[in-house]
Amino acid sequence: MRASVLARAGIEMSGDPVFLPRVRRLARVSAVVLGIIWFLAIRTTEPHDAAIDGALLAGWVLMPTVLWISIHRPKIRPLVFLPSALVTVGLVALCLTALPDDDVARGGWLLITGGILFGGFLGGWFWFRWFPVPASLDSPFSSPRWALIGAHVAMIVAGVALVALGHYV
Numbered sequence: 001m002r003a004s005v006l007a008r009a010g011i012e013m014s015g016d017p018v019f020l021p022r023v024r025r026l027a028r029v030s031a032v033v034l035g036i037i038w039f040l041a042i043r044t045t046e047p048h049d050a051a052i053d054g055a056l057l058a059g060w061v062l063m064p065t066v067l068w069i070s071i072h073r074p075k076i077r078p079l080v081f082l083p084s085a086l087v088t089v090g091l092v093a094l095c096l097t098a099l100p101d102d103d104v105a106r107g108g109w110l111l112i113t114g115g116i117l118f119g120g121f122l123g124g125w126f127w128f129r130w131f132p133v134p135a136s137l138d139s140p141f142s143s144p145r146w147a148l149i150g151a152h153v154a155m156i157v158a159g160v161a162l163v164a165l166g167h168y169v
Helices: 003-008 017-044 050-072 074-097 103-127 143-168
Strands: none
Touching: 017 050, 017 074, 017 143, 050 074, 074 103, 103 143
């Protein structure tokens, strides 16, 4: 990562101990949720290219791995871009090629993908500082930022529930 990008980075890319509980939580959550998304992709969608499943699987394995390693080596934290991109590309490809016929499950996949895209946008904005971050959102612990994160999480959780409901019920 270029020095100018890291110079602009906030606490998210640092080794500041105050942010480490968030990194640990993200590692745990990504290990579970990305695994559920991968499982649902192989079980609930139309036949599709194995590269989609491979991208989702690789993202599932790499995201918590990068986050856990970054606890002791924060300089590698920018590598979260790779698993994030793999999952995003995999989900977009899935939506373009293999959505199930069931309307509820289809809506769930679109919601999951929208939630992941929104989370990627938030990561680019807050972690990578691709856009200026207003003072009210600069602190990772501010209420407005938690509201945005909550929307991201709610989209994914609702999407997973709809996929499961549409496919298994």
